[in-house]
Amino acid sequence: MPSYLFVFAQSHSEFRLPELESIAELYGFTLSVPGDCDPSRPFMILQLDLEEHARLLASRCILIKYIYEFHAQGKDYEELHVANKANRHLWLPYAHDTSFKFLVTAYNHKIPESRQREVVESFNYMGFVGKIDLKTPQIILGCFEEYDSSSGLAVTRHDRDGRFRQAYFGRLVVEGSARALIKTFDVKKRLYYGNTSMEAEVSLLMANQAMASSSKLVYDPFCGTGSMAYPIAHFGAQVFGSDIDGRQMRGKVGKDQPPGVLRAAKQYGVADRIVDLCTFDVTRNPWRCGNLFDTIVTDPPYGVRAGAKRLGRKKELSEVQKTANIEHQLSARNKLEPYIPPTKPYELSLLAADLVVLSRYLLKPGGRLVFFLPTVNEQYEEVDIQSMLCDGMVLVANSLQGFGSWGRRLVTIRKTTDDSYPPPSFEEERNLGERVPAHKDFREQYFRGFKKEAIDDAAV
Structure with missing residues (x-):
């Protein structure tokens, strides 16, 4: 297989290989990755059957800057020139009658023009x-030329x-x-967004992990502002x-105005691909059959x-309170007033486990679940993700976006079974295992600054 030099943008290094492999799977070709490949480095040498496959990857992968024939x-340079002479069959056809340009550049360094x-x-x-030319x-x-970082080193550019x-x-x-799509979907330029809107680059990476393409039906159970x-x-x-x-999802809707998500979708020319937007709790969902969606993201x-x-409710009502609540609902219905049902917190470790089971029910065989999971870095172990899986659901990728003491993991899970499962029961009291996962009670730990007492309280 011919080898190609991939040059990556300097962001989200752990997302590089999962994105490449997802798009290769989407288009149905093989991407060969060496066993010693280091995705944290900005250059990778990978193998593809055809040059056209490289063009497909470059047209879709958000993290690719360039692809070169290696x-x-x-x-x-002595070692490089020996290897280049051995591969003269790759460049000799261009030597005699082809206009060319020679580019010399470096990562983590600026090369003087003289050199x-x-x-x-x-x-x-x-x-x-x-x-x-x-x-x-x-x-x-x-x-x-690839240089190590000079951060913290007392060296000048000339020395390096x-x-x-x-x-x-x-x-x-x-x-x-x-990568031009990052500007296209820039949240700051969007007609409708909120404080929880996902940044454009990450949402595009998630879409690639989801292998989004025409003819697929995709479900977002926590749609929010539609990022x-x-x-x-x-x-x-x-x-x-x-x-x-x-x-x-609605935002502030004026007269004869569509919901905020649909307004933004129209801005991007995709309003006709939003099937519907519904308000319900995923633990009280209206789905009456499974195997509906190609992807849940x-x-x-x-x-x-x-x-x-x-x-x-956080606390159970007394019999008197229950009676009064029923009367309030009936009164609101008679007056055609909206009744807003009470809600209570949904602990993250329960939510994540429920999401996997719900996805097994709703996904078609081979379908993917793609979601972000925040974790405390010091506590995290691989078993935290593995323990969320259930029969018929297999981990595909787990990539960290770090923020110091904590990070969020882009988790991709595939449904590998053709078996039919009943709708999940979403029981509130159940045993998720002996280990306390690093994402349990994440909100409380976040606002306590991930101090030891916060971690101990979460374990209790």
Whole structure:
């Protein structure tokens, strides 16, 4: 298989491979990843059957900046040139009559122009005699130097120059075009958003993990202001959203005005792909059959900006209070006034476990559940995610976006069974295992600053 040099944007390093593998699976081709591949580094050498596969990845993956046909690498230029000469069959066809441009750049460093010229001249054995065209060349040859971070080191740029970790060389195949969508879906430019709206880059990454595409039906059970609906619909999927609080989806609606989510969807030209928006509690949902959705993708509330709720009361009513409550409901109905049912907190570890079981019921075989789960980094162990799984649900990816003491994990789970399951019961009192997961009572730990007493209280 031909090798390709992937150059990534400097964000969300743990999301790189899961995104690539999801899009490769979506388009039905193989992506070969070496066992020693380090996704934290900005360059990866991966193998694909066809150059067209590289173009498909670059058109969809948010984290790809460039993809080059890989020619050579080395810890110094002597080693790189030896490898490049051994692969002359890759570049020799372009040497005689092709206009070209030579690019020399670095990661974590700025190469002086004088040394850039030296690097270019060191490739003179390639014998390129075509026109040098800096604006519209037929091919671009790129040389990349990878430096370790200089943070905390008492070194100057001059001292570091040339002391790179690795250098790479290749021919540009395609520039990543999907990153432009980050500006398209910028929350600041959106007609309708709220304090819980997901940032554009992350929502696009979730849409790729969800393998959103035309002919798919996708469900967001915690729709909120619709941040997940727009990129998913942009990629062609039909979207159904629900939330326990309809005000989040509606916003301030004027006369003859659609709900806020639909206004924003119209802004992006995808309003016709929003199937419906409904208000209900997922633990009291209206679904009467399973195997409905291709994907469930959501960002459950975890209490920092908005807490998760479910129908019910914190304290049971006395018989007198129950009678008075029934009379109030009847009075509101007779006066055509809205009745707002009471809600109570929905603890995050219960919510996450319920979400997995609900997804097993609602997903088609092979369907995916994609959601964010906040965790306390010091407490987290892999068993926290594994313990949420149930029969027929298998973990695909688990990527951390860190924020210091805590982080949120983008969890992707696939339904692997064809068996039919009854609707979940959503029992409030049940044993989720002996271990206290790092996401249990996350809200309380967050506002206590993740201090030891907060962790001990959560364990109790």
